[in-house]
Amino acid sequence: MxxxxxxxxxxxxxxxxxxxxxxxxxxxxxxxxxxxxxxxxxxxxxxxxxxxxxxxxxxxxxxxxxxxxxxxxxxxxxxxxxxxxxxxxxxxxxxxxxxxxxxxxxxxxxxxxxENLSLETKPNGFKPSKFSGKINSDIISGFEYVRDNLDNLKILDARSSGEYDGTIIRAAQSGHIPNSINIDWNQNITKDGTFKNDEELSKMYEIPKDTEIITYCQGAYRAANSFLVLKKLGFKNVRVYLGSWGEWGNKPELPVEK
Incomplete structure (x- = not known):
């Protein structure tokens, strides 16, 4: 990847x-x-x-x-x-x-x-195709799946600690999905912008490899980054919660923790 x-x-x-x-x-x-x-x-x-x-x-x-x-x-x-x-x-x-x-x-x-590799400024046009692909539903989650499996999943919150603890509010509700753990996605990356090596990442994500993990953030971008890191480390069962806090935090009927 x-x-x-x-x-x-x-x-x-x-x-x-x-x-x-x-x-x-x-x-x-x-x-x-x-x-x-x-x-x-x-x-x-x-x-x-x-x-x-x-x-x-x-x-x-x-x-x-x-x-x-x-x-x-x-x-x-x-x-x-x-x-x-x-x-x-x-x-x-x-x-x-x-x-x-x-x-x-x-x-x-x-x-x-x-590395002083070549750059250009002229825009390049698209060459459209007819893409269909085959849906892999094993790597996506909606809110219902998260809600119904809160006690059976490892939920990974890739947001900042302020968003996680509720001091930064970006939805109708603040806080985090119950039982989730917080590992800020920024910690995946070294000072030079590359991913940390597997040894460093493994120390951050000390989770059994066969655990089912769902990653989320505010809009499933930071969560996608943590998803890639987990796949890189060999985790087999990882999903991104597509709606993330932008959906969960705006549904008052869903449970939250602070």
């Missing part, structure tokens, strides 16, 4: 590679990896995980990935400023549609620039 700057630099001219810059358009226009298209994934929030809501998410995601030009033989690489949450969201989305040939650039454009 991770690709190094050296590996990416060696396949820039490959016609079967799609490179998606998930930063803001301003950052993209000031300089991006040659051949990269701009895809603002942050505009694609989703906080309705009712059955109908998930169906709509699936349809909208397929439209977005068709726009990006994804086909079964394409290798798709998402990048961010660092090994960040936007690129991680892109990787998780493609894994959700069973497209295994997907990676995140480790260290993002920050590491790319540090």
């Amino acid at each position: 991770l690709i190094s700057t050296t590996q990416l630099n060696s396949i820039l001219d490959d016609s079967d590679v799609i490179i998606a810059d998930t930063r803001s358009f301003k950052e993209y226009s000031e300089g991006h990896i040659p051949g990269a298209v701009h895809l603002d994934l942050f505009a694609f929030h989703w906080i309705d995980t009712t059955q109908k809501g998930i169906e709509n998410f699936n349809n909208q995601s397929q439209n977005l990935l068709s726009f990006l030009g994804v086909t079964p033989e394409k290798k798709v690489i998402f990048y961010d400023s660092v090994s960040g949450m936007l690129a991680a969201r892109g990787v998780w989305m493609l894994m959700y549609f069973s497209h295994e040939n997907v990676s995140m650039l480790d260290g993002g454009i920050t590491k790319w620039k540090q």
Whole structure:
């Protein structure tokens, strides 16, 4: 799920590679990896995980990935400023549609620039496809699944400690999902923007490997980053709660802890 700057630099001219810059358009226009298209994934929030809501998410995601030009033989690489949450969201989305040939650039454009690799400023157009993919429901969760399994799951809150303890309020209710533990996603990343090595990460996530884990944050971006870290460490049963606190914290009938 991770690709190094050296590996990416060696396949820039490959016609079967799609490179998606998930930063803001301003950052993209000031300089991006040659051949990269701009895809603002942050505009694609989703906080309705009712059955109908998930169906709509699936349809909208397929439209977005068709726009990006994804086909079964394409290798798709998402990048961010660092090994960040936007690129991680892109990787998780493609894994959700069973497209295994997907990676995140480790260290993002920050590491790319540090190594003086080439940049360009001209925008690149999309080459749309008809993407369908096959839904992998094992890596997504809605609010009902979390609510009904609160005592059987390890719930991982990837937000800041202030959001977790309720001092920072970003929904009608403050606090966290009952029984959840808080490991801020920022701790996944080193000072140079790459993911920490497996030894360091394993010390942070001292959870039995066969545990079922659900990650969440405010909008399932930071949660996607923690999802990738857990998969990298070999955890088999990990889901992202798509609605996250943006949904849970705005449903007064759902339980919260502070």
